[in-house]
Amino acid sequence: MNLKKxxxxxxxxxxxxxxxxxxxMSRSFAAETTPIxxxxxxxxxxxxxxxxxxxxxxxxxxxxxAFTRHPDLIRADPDRSILRKDDVELFRExxxxxxxxxxRRFLLIERxxxxxxxxxxxxxxxxxEPQAECVFVLTTARANALPSTIASRCQKILLPAxxxxxxxxxxxxxxxxxxxxxxxxxxxxxxxPKIFPADSLASQQKFNVAAQPxxxxxxxxxxxxxxxxxxxxxxALVENTSEALKSGGLSQSRAFALFALLNAWGEIDPLNPTKxxxxxxxxxxxxx
Numbered sequence: 485m486n487l488k489k490x491x492x493x494x495x496x497x498x499x500x501x502x503x504x505x506x507x508x509m510s511r512s513f514a515a516e517t518t519p520i521x522x523x524x525x526x527x528x529x530x531x532x533x534x535x536x537x538x539x540x541x542x543x544x545x546x547x548x549x550a551f552t553r554h555p556d557l558i559r560a561d562p563d564r565s566i567l568r569k570d571d572v573e574l575f576r577e578x579x580x581x582x583x584x585x586x587x588r589r590f591l592l593i594e595r596x597x598x599x600x601x602x603x604x605x606x607x608x609x610x611x612x613e614p615q616a617e618c619v620f621v622l623t624t625a626r627a628n629a630l631p632s633t634i635a636s637r638c639q640k641i642l643l644p645a646x647x648x649x650x651x652x653x654x655x656x657x658x659x660x661x662x663x664x665x666x667x668x669x670x671x672x673x674x675x676x677p678k679i680f681p682a683d684s685l686a687s688q689q690k691f692n693v694a695a696q697p698x699x700x701x702x703x704x705x706x707x708x709x710x711x712x713x714x715x716x717x718x719x720a721l722v723e724n725t726s727e728a729l730k731s732g733g734l735s736q737s738r739a740f741a742l743f744a745l746l747n748a749w750g751e752i753d754p755l756n757p758t759k760x761x762x763x764x765x766x767x768x769x770x771x772x
Contacts, residue, residue, distance in 0.1 A: 490522065490525075490643060490644075490646060491525060492726055492729060492730040493643065493644075493722070493725075493726040493729075493743075494525055494526075494529065494641075494643075495529075496729060496736065496739060496740070496743070497641045497743060498529050498530070498641070503619075503638075503639040504611070504614035504615070504618065504619055504620065505611050505614070505619070505620040505621075505622070505637055505638040505639065506530070506619070506620070506621050506622065506638055506639050506640075506641060507596070507622045507623075507624065507627070507630075507634075507635055507638035507639070507640045507641070508621070508622070508623045508624075508641050508643055509623075509624055509625075509627045509640060509641065509642050509643065509750060510623075510625065510642070510643040510644065510645055510646070511625055511645040511715060511719065512625070512643075512645045512646050513594070513595060513623045513624055513625040514595075514625035514626075516562065516595075517544065517562075518562075518594050518623060519646070520542070520544055520547040520548070523547075523551070523592070524547075526590075526621055527557075527586075527590060530588065530590060530619045530621065531556065531557075531583075531586040531587055531588050531589070531590040531619065532586055532587035532588070533554075533556070533585065533586040533587070533590075535547065535550045535551060535554065536550070554585070554586075555584045555585065556583045556584055556585055556586040556588075556589045556590060557586070557589070557590045557592070558574065558575060558578050558589070558590075558591050558592065559592045559594075560572070560575070560592065560593040560594065562594055562595075564598065565598065566598055566599075566600055567593070567598045567599045567600070567603045568600065568602065568603055569600075569602040569603045569605075569606050571603060572593075572599065572603040572604075572606045572607045572610075573606055575591050575593075575607065575610060575620070576606065576607075576609065576610040578591065578618075579591060579610055579615050579618040579620075580615065582617045583617050583618070587617075588617050588618055588619045589617060589618040589619070590618075590619055590621065591618060591619065591620045591621065592621050593607075593620070593621070593622045593623070594623045595623060595624060595625070596622040596623060596624045596630055596634070597624050597625075597626045597629035597630055599630075599634075604630075604631050604633075604634055607620075607634060608631070608633050608634055608637070611634065611637040611638070612637065620638070622634075622638060627640070627750060627751075635751070640747050640750070640751065641747070642718060642722055642743070642746055642747050642750050643722070644719045644722045644723045644726070645719055651719075651720075651723055652716050652717075652719035652720035652722075652723055653720050653723055653724065655716060655720075656712070656716075656720055657711075660704075660708055660711075660712075661720075663704055664720060664721070664724055665724070667701070667767060667770055667771065668724050668725075668728050668733065668734065668770065669733070670770070670771065671728075671733075671734060671738065671770040671771065701764065701767045701768075701771065702764060704763075704767075705760045705763035705764040705767060706760045708759075708760075708763060709758070709759035709760030709761075709763055710759075710760075712759075714749070714759050714762075717759060717763060718746050718749060718750060721742070721746055721766055722743070722746055725739050725742045725743065725746075726739075738769070738770070741769055742766065742769055742770070745762075745765060745766055745769055746766070749762040749765075749766075
């Protein structure tokens with residue numbers, strides 16, 4: 485798993501990590517095995533614990549064995565093709581008790597689209613009555629397959645694909661990848677200086693889209709919207725945003741605005757599949 489790509493995005497997206505439920509979305513969650521590197525980051529950030537000493541690299545088997553033994557951690561059966569009501573009822577019971585060693589109990593449901601109607605309704609009741617000392621973590625490769633009632637109770641975080649897949653940018657045609665790179669570079673050049681005296685020339689500079697004409701952006705958004713699937717386009721934009729944030733080429737406020745917009749695009753996509761419209765919104769957020 486490419487933590488260099490994922491870790492900075494998680495840090496920025498989770499913020500103070502105070503929410504009681506998170507829905508992580510990525511094409512890579514279609515795999516039956518969740519990378520332990522990702523869970524280690526989430527355990528530290530959301531529950532304040534580590535299962536192994538710093539520097540240790542456990543095998544997947546030993547990691548999940550330690551996870552299962554920990555009194556504050558619970559994992560829905562990863563081998564079931566369908567999660568039943570009984571599988572989720574245990575989550576409700578465990579969420580009622582305070583954590584023993586962790587800051588919060590950590591309740592994990594991988595490939596959450598496996599829930600049927602009964603188990604989803606059971607989980608919904610738990611999410612509607614959040615407990616201060618527990619956090620729910622759901623993963624999915626098919627957010628559209630989850631009931632909207634479940635998704636609406638979670639903070640949604642879109643992650644780029646990582647395992648055994650090319651990056652989204654590598655799957656774009658070279659000219660399209662170069663266009664996005666040029667847009668993000670222009671966004672960096674157009675970013676106002678952080679600190680200047682109020683009467684200085686720099687503080688009065690006006691930033692606009694002159695470096696990247698609107699017509700050119702509109703044409704590209706229309707062509708790319710026709711050429712690529714929405715998931716691939718969102719992943720490419722997430723990758724560019726994460727990389728620009730990590731390198732200092734994009735301010736936190738601009739990056740947060742982009743992540744929020746991309747998450748909104750993911751949620752509304754089934755109702756409004758106009759990819760060109762959303763692409764243009766992202767480009768304008770970068771350019772203005």
